[in-house]
Amino acid sequence: MGIYTRDAYRKVMGSIGNIAFFASIVRIAGMVVPLCVAPHPVLRTTAREVTAFTDALHRLARDLIETMYANDGIGLAAPQIGQGLQVFVANPSRQRGRELVVVNPILDVATGRARMVEGCLSVPKMWERVKRAAHVRMSGRDIFGKPLVVEADGLLAIALQHEFDHLQGRLFIDRLPWFRRRRLAARWVRPASVEGAWR
């Protein structure tokens, strides 16, 4: 996910519960890898559950982190680098060592309403205001397979929802009202219809 407006930067960063930050734990070098851009089919495919918490997964997380930073993003999901696995990274603080990595996420709670301008590294040069939940609780696994729960509001809550959508094959443009989607459909990227409580 990329957020580019000054308005969005001013928003309060989300609070994070009991999580271990990834970068301080695992010492595997990551690489900047090419991004998949819409309409690449991997972006429209539901990602597979991770069953093996191995070095390959750690390397994938590291690649996601390095690629996110190289592209000035605050979140990146595995399908965006061509890996159809339920993994994403997020770091609205942009401080190295504060990256959150979530594996096999489930959105347990999504309450309140927020609107923020979002961009996406897989949908270049497009920024739109998106309606989302203001507060979320997400459960999943960390990269070692340990259960993880993240409670978030602010920018982190938005990033978690944006990246979670990627793992379901959804893009932020799918959540726009019909008249804005129609405008986008005339361009090179075609939004899909989306079902959910937070449209």
Ligand SMILES: [Zn+2]
């Ligand atoms: Zn995105």
